[in-house]
Amino acid sequence: MKLDLDRQGDGRSELVIDGVLDLGLSEGRATQAKVRGTLLVDNIQSRFVITGVLSVSGRAECGRCLTEFDLFWDASVEITILRRVDPDETEGQSLVLHQATGEVDLMGSLRECVILGYPQLSVCREDCKGLCAQCGADLNEGICNCTEVEVDPRWEGLP
Ligand SMILES: [Zn+2]
Ligand SMILES: [Zn+2]
Known part of the structure; x- marks a missing residue:
């Protein structure tokens, strides 16, 4: 879950994500999640913009019957890596990292995206x-x- 800025060509490329994240959630929510998907990386001048949707799954407790089950959800990702600090920049809702060269560790930002997408109510089945x-x-x-x-x-x- 790293992006090597020095190896990124101009324009758009793909970043394959396949790994396990520690979510650190409590109260019956998934503590670990498998994340999988292909994100798009746009290399635009002094920044990288990473977007896409990851498929996530984890063992969670049903909110109604407390049985453990496999919970699936989608996490939309939007991360901006600024290679130059520009104080005039406003980035809206997007996660912003600052790094000019080398490998960027995306683990923390992806974790945030995965937690943001976590379902409000997780039940083992709709009619539980x-x-x-x-x-x-x-x-x-x-x-x-x-x-x-x-x-x-x-x-x-x-x-
Ligand atoms: Zn009873
Ligand atoms: Zn249930």
Whole structure:
């Protein structure tokens, strides 16, 4: 996940990404992610612009039933490497690195892109029924007994 600035020709080239990133996320979210894809590198005068979409996958906990499953998501990448510092430059939303020559380590920036694309709600499947709030049973495996429990007659009629 490095880009050697000295070996980049003019114009557009491709950068193949295939590796594993430590995301360091907690609360059941993927701690590691496999990232794969081909990014485009545009060499424009004093800058490089890296764009594209990476396919990401990682083991995560379902937000409803807490089962571990393979979560897949896309991460859009837009990274700008400025080879000369230009204080007048405004880069908008894009990630900006400053480096003139040599190898640029893209790991940190790619990690940011992958985390930005992380799904808000990650569920093992769209119609996951989750766990019973009372007994914790996995409702995907069947209905638990809680729904059949009748109201204790002693509580009925109380104000
Ligand atoms: Zn689930
Ligand atoms: Zn239950």
